Amino acid sequence: MAMSIEEVEAAIIAKATKSPKPQLYIKDFYECDTERKPRDIKKIANALVTKGKMMFWSSGSTTMYALPERIKNEENAEGIN
Amino acid sequence: MAKHATPLLDELEKGPWPSFVTDMKRQAETHPECWDILGQLELSYKDKITHWKHGGIVGVFGYGGGIVGRYSDVPKKFPGVEHFHTVRIAQPSGLYYSTKNLRALMDLWDKYGSGMTNMHGSTGDMIFLGTRTENLEPLFWDLTHDLDQDLGGSGSNLRTPSCCLGESRCEWSCYDTQDVCYHLTMHYQDEIHRPAFPYKFKFKFSGCPNDCVAAIARSDFALLGTWKDDIRINQAAVKEYVAGNYPSNGGAHAGGDWGKFDIKKEVINLCPTGCMWMEGDELKIDNAECNRCMHCINVMPRALKPGKEKGATVCVGAKAPILDGAQFATMVIPFIEVSKENEYENLIDVIEQIWDWWMEVGKNRERVGETMQRVGLPTFLRVMEIDAMPQHVKEPRSNPYVFWKEEEVEGGWERDVQAFRRKHAA
Ligand code: HEM
Ligand code: SF4
Ligand code: SF4
Numbered sequence: 001m002a003m004s005i006e007e008v009e010a011a012i013i014a015k016a017t018k019s020p021k022p023q024l025y026i027k028d029f030y031e032c033d034t035e036r037k038p039r040d041i042k043k044i045a046n047a048l049v050t051k052g053k054m055m056f057w058s059s060g061s062t063t064m065y066a067l068p069e070r071i072k073n074e075e076n077a078e079g080i081n
Numbered sequence: 082m083a084k085h086a087t088p089l090l091d092e093l094e095k096g097p098w099p100s101f102v103t104d105m106k107r108q109a110e111t112h113p114e115c116w117d118i119l120g121q122l123e124l125s126y127k128d129k130i131t132h133w134k135h136g137g138i139v140g141v142f143g144y145g146g147g148i149v150g151r152y153s154d155v156p157k158k159f160p161g162v163e164h165f166h167t168v169r170i171a172q173p174s175g176l177y178y179s180t181k182n183l184r185a186l187m188d189l190w191d192k193y194g195s196g197m198t199n200m201h202g203s204t205g206d207m208i209f210l211g212t213r214t215e216n217l218e219p220l221f222w223d224l225t226h227d228l229d230q231d232l233g234g235s236g237s238n239l240r241t242p243s244c245c246l247g248e249s250r251c252e253w254s255c256y257d258t259q260d261v262c263y264h265l266t267m268h269y270q271d272e273i274h275r276p277a278f279p280y281k282f283k284f285k286f287s288g289c290p291n292d293c294v295a296a297i298a299r300s301d302f303a304l305l306g307t308w309k310d311d312i313r314i315n316q317a318a319v320k321e322y323v324a325g326n327y328p329s330n331g332g333a334h335a336g337g338d339w340g341k342f343d344i345k346k347e348v349i350n351l352c353p354t355g356c357m358w359m360e361g362d363e364l365k366i367d368n369a370e371c372n373r374c375m376h377c378i379n380v381m382p383r384a385l386k387p388g389k390e391k392g393a394t395v396c397v398g399a400k401a402p403i404l405d406g407a408q409f410a411t412m413v414i415p416f417i418e419v420s421k422e423n424e425y426e427n428l429i430d431v432i433e434q435i436w437d438w439w440m441e442v443g444k445n446r447e448r449v450g451e452t453m454q455r456v457g458l459p460t461f462l463r464v465m466e467i468d469a470m471p472q473h474v475k476e477p478r479s480n481p482y483v484f485w486k487e488e489e490v491e492g493g494w495e496r497d498v499q500a501f502r503r504k505h506a507a
Contacts, residue, residue, distance in 0.1 A: 026279065027443075027444075038441055039437065042278075046275045046276070056138065057138050058139075058146070058149070058150065059135055061281060062237050062446055063145055063238065
């Protein structure tokens, strides 16, 4: 059975909640639904950001995803170049 | 009056060349935060370490790129650069600004930021250097609503596509670079404004192999104009060059005394493939050997022109170092049609074939060129469904083994080991 968009969204949020580091790469979410193409997973993750359920975290050269409640403010976000 | 003593930076004002230190001191008269950039840079020179912190969560709503967060790690000392975010402004195709537009952009930046710019960044955008988080939304509002302009890409987004000025001014352009650049910019708005990939991805479009935007060195997907048929020769104009009546290189090197124009020395002997010769006073080219280097055309533009059957070469995978050092893009498709008629559908197919594979196979923070290097060109060509051809060969093989795929071997990999051992009993 193919997963619905809502199920993929829930899997993405579950993954971002459990991960040791608050910031995740888009690739970390591919496994949330291996039947979808990476570009479709990307669209679902970006839509979660638009809905305010996730947020972007950027190093300038790489953009990562995080749950807003796991990143209080930029001061304690761990920097990578 | 200077707010911080900067004896080390002041050294950079000596000498005949323009100095960014002088420029920043002048800017600091109206934007006092610029004193703190100078102060912090002086401290970095002393400490021999950067005092910028990278990364963070700044941006404008709905966009996952275009703003690069920068903070000072010594904000108490230099409050003016506590926040000093960089804003990427998408540049017009071919960098055609009107003075009115430039003034409006500068007014906007004087209002919301330090007024310092970088024209242009390596990605191609105009870069606004230095503002605070709270200024980002108002700046973005004015930029998009009053100036009808947009932010560029940053992070793991498709970066702002850029192109040479192409057919607008250059007779060598083999396709309409500005149109392709604009079309793909509009087509891939989502990829430009929101992260899309394991890492950055850049398009650059040059109208001919002179490659004025350095696409082959700077872009993951480089489209370089080229032609299929013969270089067009105007023999009468060749004679004029030989007689010294037309200046070589369009007069670009007229400043020095190079002596009389010598077609043998300056053109024929410099042809990298040795495919040119004179027959009497006629110039001949063996076009099958010509690699479209542009040298002869650059030297004698009135006598030589690219052919008529025009298109482009696709090169993939340039990058500047992070993991393995800098590399040029690899030639993947020697000739592809570039046509407005099909809205560049064939280019889009190639691009998305690369993306679908790279998003799957590429590691985090690995550029497509690095992924290609890791799997090897033969594997990449198979992914792209392109047959290997002589143009793909860079050098004679250095690996003596031939690797067969199972389907190429009769009977595949399966065999009866017991039967084999019985045949070769010890
Ligand atoms: C039990 C007996 C033998 C053993 C264990 C043996 C083992 C080897 C090994 C390990 C190699 C190197 C293979 C490589 O390039 O990776 C080699 C190469 C070679 N052996 Fe033997 N060998 C044996 C008998 C013989 C005999 C009887 C002959 C000739 C009549 C012979 C002729 C050669 C030759 C010409 C090469 C070089 C092959 C090449 O350059 O590709 N070998 N052998
Ligand atoms: S890359 Fe070629 S076509 Fe484009 S501006 Fe330069 S010389 Fe002209
Ligand atoms: S374009 Fe370059 S390779 Fe071709 S004929 Fe001219 S000099 Fe030779």
